[in-house]
Amino acid sequence: MIGFVVGVFAIAGMIKGTIGLGLPAVSMGLLSLVISPFQAATLLIIPSMVTNFWQLFAEGHVWRLVCRFYPLLIGIVVGSIWSIFPTLGHANSSFHTEALLGGMLALYGLYGLFSKSMPNLATHEKWLSPIVGYLGGALTVATGVVVIPVVPYLQSLQLKRDDLVQSLGLAFTVSTLCLAVFLHLNPVENTPIDYKLSLIALIPALMGMWMGTKIRYRIPEQKFRKVFFCGLVIFGIYAVLHQLGVI
Template sequence: MAGFIIGVFALAGMIKGMIGLGLPAISMGLLTIVMSPFQAASLLIVPSLLTNFWQLFAEGRVIRLIKRFWSLILGIVVGSIWSIFPTLSDTQFPSEALLGSMLALYGIYGLFAKNLPNLSRHQHWLSPLVGYLGGALTVSTGVVLIPVVPYLQSLQLQRDDLVQSLGLAFTVSNVCLAAFLYFNPVEHIQFSYQMVLMGLIPALIGMWLGAKIRYRISEVRFRRLFFMGLIALGGYMLLRTVVKLI
């Protein structure tokens, strides 16, 4: 178990260091192979939060970013408090299937969406709506992915601004998820600080390595492999859920 957790967070951290996202998606997708989504989300909080802080503050200009995306932030907070979806604390809800669907859909989107429409002129009303859905899905799956990531990519931001904007959305979502897990505990799941640290250090090392090699490989090829991996992982999670129900 320990070796598997270390390997998962090292891989997820490296991917995040290279393209600015992927740590929650990869970590949740792989960890749920050996544990419940609630426990996986609990292990993910500290590594994800610290790596997102790194991503958010590395370039500076955070206040300017908050001023632009304050309604997105507010929407994420509201969505995590009043979610329209069943949450991770609902043991009867197949959150693994919802997470698998999100991973597969995002993988398909990443592979086949070539030119996104520029939605920046609609940002004033789209940001709170997208934020709400992102927050609601975060407390349902443990991952902020759809629709927040495609939305930010559709604003035609510069590469560094996009990475930092993703860091802002991920940081806010992680804080909301941490609060949700704290106030909605599942009694039979034991929280281990040793296991949290077991994921944190490999994630930080992996992110550092990923940032170092970001410009040394073909980003287009790596992204293609990343999205194909998400489709495979999401499909596996969906299949496993179906098998459990049969």
């Protein structure tokens, strides 16, 4: 089990180091093949928190971004408390959680393939931020992954590169904190949170990120992104169809 977890986080970290995202999505997708989504989400807590803090505080001006995106952050918190979706570990929700996770991974992959055609939503930021935040928080405690719709939304605001990276790190950090609190307050019977294994998973994740930064300069990033997102689409669709009993 430990060997599988180490391998998953090494791969996920490498992908994040190469293209700057994907650690939670890849980790949840692969881990959910052999353990429950709740267990997979608990293993994400420490690796996600550390890498998100790294991403958030790599540059300055964090408070400026907090002041701008506080409606989004409040929405994430509210969504994690009152989710409209079946949450991780909820009674009889395993089917819905895994199908929802598969659907999110497929949407994430499609978004990654066609993100260049995203419209500019900056003029609607004031009223969209709390809505997007709520959906992001609700989906985080339902699937263990904060992707849709937070990532596409932030990238549609036409932020400068450093602001975008930090804004994503800010949203990821708040979402991970909310997920950690949710998992702690809503434990599944006979499934304690394994903080030790989560801490162990941090090591291959950081090593993978380091390897990913090296790979970034050796292969065309756009080609790598295309293969990665196509893989997410295929994997996500397979997960949904498998849960529906089609395959």
